[in-house]
Amino acid sequence: MTSHHEPADITTVTADAPQMQPLAKDVVSMERWIGLLFLLGIAFFAGFGVAYWQDGTFWLYGTLLGAGLVAMGAGFIAWGKYLLPRGPFVEERHTLASTEQERSAFSAALMERGAGEIKRRSVLGTLLGGSLGVFSIVALFPLVRSLGPLPGDALAKTNWKKGMNLVDINGRKIHVDDITVGGFATVFPEGLQNTDEGQAIDQTFLIRIDSADFTTMKGREGWAPHGYVAYSKLCTHLGCPVGLYEQQLEALVCPCHQSMFNVRKGAIPTFGPAPRPLPQLPLSVDSDGHLIASAGYNEPVGPGYWERP
Amino acid sequence: MTATAAPRTKRQKKQAQGPYGIVGSTVEALDERLGIAKGGRTFMDKIFPDHWSFMLGEIALYSFVVLLLTGVFLTLYFVPSQHLMKVPMNFPYKPLRGDTVSEAFYSTVNMSFNVRCGLLMRQMHHWACDIFVGAIVVHMARVFFTGAFRKPREANWLVGSTLLILAITNGFLGYSLPDDLVSGTGLRIADSIMLSVPVLGSYISFFAFGGTFPGDIVIARFFIIHVLLVPGIILALVGAHLGLLVRQKHTQFPGKGRTEGNVVGSPMFPVFIFKTQGFLFMTLGVTALLGALAQINPVWQFGQYYAAQISYAVQPDWYMGFLDGLLRIFPAWQWNAWGHTIPLEVTIPAVIFPGIVFNIAMAWPWIEQKFTKDKEIHHLLDRPRDVPHRTAFGVAFFSLLAILFIASSTDVLANFFHVSLNTVLIIMRVLTFAVPIIAYPVAYFICVELQAGGSIMGKRKIANVVTRTEEGEYVATPSAPRPGDAHVELDATPVPTFIVEGPAPESDEAELVDAEVDEGVRTASR
Missing domain, CATH: 1.20.5 (Single alpha-helices involved in coiled-coils or other helix-helix interfaces)
Incomplete structure (x- = not known):
């Protein structure tokens, strides 16, 4: 195959053929410019070395390093473009296919x-x-x-059980007098506030929306004593913590994709891509006046998945 | 062996090495063992077409080099562990002192504050990643709009598309490693997307995270996938990409002396090597400047990831933007029946849509063949205007992705323009359909208009001389090229194997004059 690789007229290219000349019109001044770029490169690299040795700030030695590389690269490119034979050169393309x-x-x-x-x-x-x-x-x-383990019904469960105390991230129990109307807190089942599970699955948003007992929807009578409502903090869209409470709208807002949930009406979604309400945790007050769960969540928290009923 | 006297003086040694000195003796030694001379010579003469758009792939390649170099540095300090620890009280960044953080987070912040060059390397790595994916996308767009993917290069298009997917995947994996609040939220979203896959979702999620989210092993797993598995595959595919390129030779734009049967440009050695090595240094340098001067991903400001915490205006890296945008504007549809749920509001935008996007992208050479019935081999590139339907489709496709990218900041837009989130949502939903539908015909007719303007293919536009006729009509005539203009292209000549010293033969001079005249005629006829 290589025999016809050799073009017949190669010997016609002479050293003074125009294709063999550099593109630069003024070769000497181009050489000077390129030399200057390389000198700059040397200076910047040396500066980088000194700055590194002297423990200079990172942006200083980073800039020196970058400037040196850019100068050296520019010089190299200019050498290739302006001082080497300008061409163009040609080579034949041969069919790759066999007979x-x-x-x-x-x-x-x-x-x-x-x-x-x-x-x-x-x-x-x-x-x-x-x-x-x-x-x-x-x-x-x-x-x-x-x-990993099989999922089983792990996604359907939380650790909330009847009688568990609501505690904040520091493990402090929430008393009915702790939060004024319009106030809120993120709560966990007592003892689980510092665990992965407690934070990732059980995290619950507690809001006081009224001073008297409150009902968010039919069938949830007595779930919100003294106006305290508690919703799973896991967005039903993609599981981000629904961490923004818009007080005037009385809406929980997910900062990830802006789903909004109406806290007065069982956290039904009023805006955004979340398809389901946030599950509500039924609350009651124990004899000391601390908030406790009167049951666990009655549906899986968080985003949707195949096995979810 | 003939008994020659051992060379003693420097001169004798030099003579013994032959006319090419140490290079000659090295080549001889290697050629005797490996037979490199013939192939090596051919490789030196390999022609690289000169066009600025051929540089885009180089940017991708060299930013990958930056990623490898800086990434190795990062592995020397990063601890891929979710094990919790206390930040020492003498830590340079005061707000973190005494905090409980994971070793992954601590080692990331520690290398940023306590390791000389650590922050520079981290920021260079992140910038290089954003540039890497960006360069791949733009390079791919170039290949698409010029038809470089056509037969015989369909396989290389597939390799390239796979590289894009791997680059995006590895970008996300790396982004997840520092265990900061933003990356942890990203992981939570990724987990929910896994869960949204019908039937298999919860298994995918549990096998990825080793149990329920977040678990304690995901960062260790993502780390080894990020630093070994995916880069290894990328490296192998880059090799295949370049190997196919050498085997099939470059495409080139049509132009003077360029045919389907040749390649016109600069030889590999030394011209292309000089330019491309310079470009490697430029890419390294620009990344270093960005790393030094433009802050990126300051994880110490976000803090350790806790699953119950969240930050406002959480944004993924740019290449994930189109997914995030579609997740935001997609309606809240879920399918629920027979005791099962398919969260369509997640499955469609985050699983099915990207599946369709990447499948269309990968299958494009064959999709186009279905329409054009074109089974020919092509080495000359299309001008985008000459293939208006493909160009229009590409414009519509990219405009859809661009709209979705913009939709990933609905909250920021609402804030900025002082309009309600709902207004932004409705506008973005309308634009998602309207822009591609409008973009297609607009791009199509622009192409057709440009075709009517005639075909001018050159490296640089030539100035027009505008004259006013006596009737008041204005006529634009391209000016004649001045002698010695850099953009006046000469006839392509084979790479000189033997340079004949001395003045050129008469015939050559005559040809050169012809060339100049040709050029004049060609430009005048435009």
């Missing part, structure tokens, strides 16, 4: 030595296919199944 004969020869060899052999002994071929299939399925077990 028809070569192709048939290859296909024939493949069929006769490989696929044909398997076809001839079709039972063995099927068995080989079967064993490869079983292998690829069981190979997935250690690769995939070992990665």
Whole structure:
């Protein structure tokens, strides 16, 4: 193949052919400019070394390093563009495809030595296919199944149970007199406030929206003693903490994708992509006046998933 | 071996090495063992077409080099552990003193404050990642709009699209590692997207996080995927990408002396090597300047991730923006029946939509073949205007992604323009449909208009001389090229294998004059 790689007229290119000349009109001044760029590079790199050695601020030695690299790179590019032969040069493109004969020869060899052999002994071929299939399925077990436990009903549960105290992030119990109307807090089941599960799953948003007992919707009578309502803080859209409380609208807002939930009406979504209300935690007050859960959540918290009823 | 006297003087040694000195003897030694001379010579003569848009892929390649270099530095300090610890009381950044944070977060902040060059390397790494994905996208757009993906290069288009997906994936994995409030929220969203996959969702989530979110192993897992698995695949695919490029040779724009049967440009050595190495340094330098002067991802300001905390205006890296935007403006549809839920408000925008986007992108060479029935081999590129339907589709496609990208900041827009979030939402929903639908015909007719203007392909526009006729009509005539103009292109010549010393033969001079005249005629006829 290489024989016709050699173009016939190569010897016609002479050292003084215009393609062999640099693009720069004034070669000497271009050489000076490029030299200056390299000198700048040397100076900046040395400056970087000194700044590093002297423990200068990072933006100083970073700038010196970057400036040195840019100067050196610019010089290198200018050398290639303005001082080397300007060209353009040409090379031939050769067909990559083989001849028809070569192709048939290859296909024939493949069929006769490989696929044909398997076809001839079709039972063995099927068995080989079967064993490869079983292998690829069981190979997935250690690769995939070992990665974690099966979900089971873990996504449907929280740790909230009847009688559990509501505590803030520091473990302090919430007393009915602690929060004024319009105030709020993030609460956890007592003892779980510093755990991953408590924070990621059980996190609950407590708001006092009234001074008297309150009902957010039918069937939830007595869930909000002294005007305290508690909703799961996990957005039903993508599980971000619904951490913004818009007091005037009495709406919980998710900062991630701006879903809004009406806290007076069972946290039904009023805006944004969240499809479901935030689950509400039924509350009551224990004998000391501390808020407790009167039951757990009656539905899974957080985003939707297949097994969710 | 003939018994020659061992060379003693410097001169004798030099003579013994032959006319090419140490280079010659090295080449000889290697060629005897590996046979490199013939292929090496051919490789030196490999021609690289000169066009600025061919540089975009180089930016991607070199920002990947930056990622590897700075990334290795980061691995020397980063601790991929969610184990909690107390920040020492003498820590330079006072607000964190005494805080309980994870080792991943502490090591990230520690390398930013206590390791010389650490913050620079971190910021360079993050900037290089944003540039890497950006350069891939722009490079891909160039390949798309010029038809460089056509036969015989469909496989390389597939390799390139896969590289884009891997780059985005690895960007997200790396973004998740510092365990700060913003990246943790990103992980929570990723977990919810996994959960949204019908039937398999909860299994995907539990196997990724080793149990319920957040668990204590996800950062260790993401770390090894981020630093070993994905970069390894990227490296291998970059090799395949470049290998295919060398094997199939470059495409080129049509122009003087350029045919389907040749490649016109600069030889690999030394011209292209000089330019491209310079460009490597430029990419490194620009990234270093950005890392030094433009703050990016200051995780110490966000603080440690706690699942019950959240920050306002949480934004992912730019390449995730279109997904976030669609998640924001998608309606709250969920499918719920027979005791099962499919959260369509997540599944469609975050699983199905990106699936469609990347599938269309990867399948484009074959989709186009279906329409054009074009089975020919192409080495000459299209001008976008000459293929108006493809160009219009590309413009519509990118405009859709651009609108979704803008939609990822609905809250910021509402704040900035003092309009309600609802107004912004409705506008963005309308624009999502309207802009691509309008963009297609507009781009199409612009292409057709440009075609009517004639085909001028050159490196630089040539000045027009405008004259007013006696009737008052204005006529624009391209000015004749001045002798010695840099943009006057010469005839392409083969890379000189043997340079003949001395004056050029007569015939050459005549050809050159012809070339100048040709150029004049060509420009005048435009």
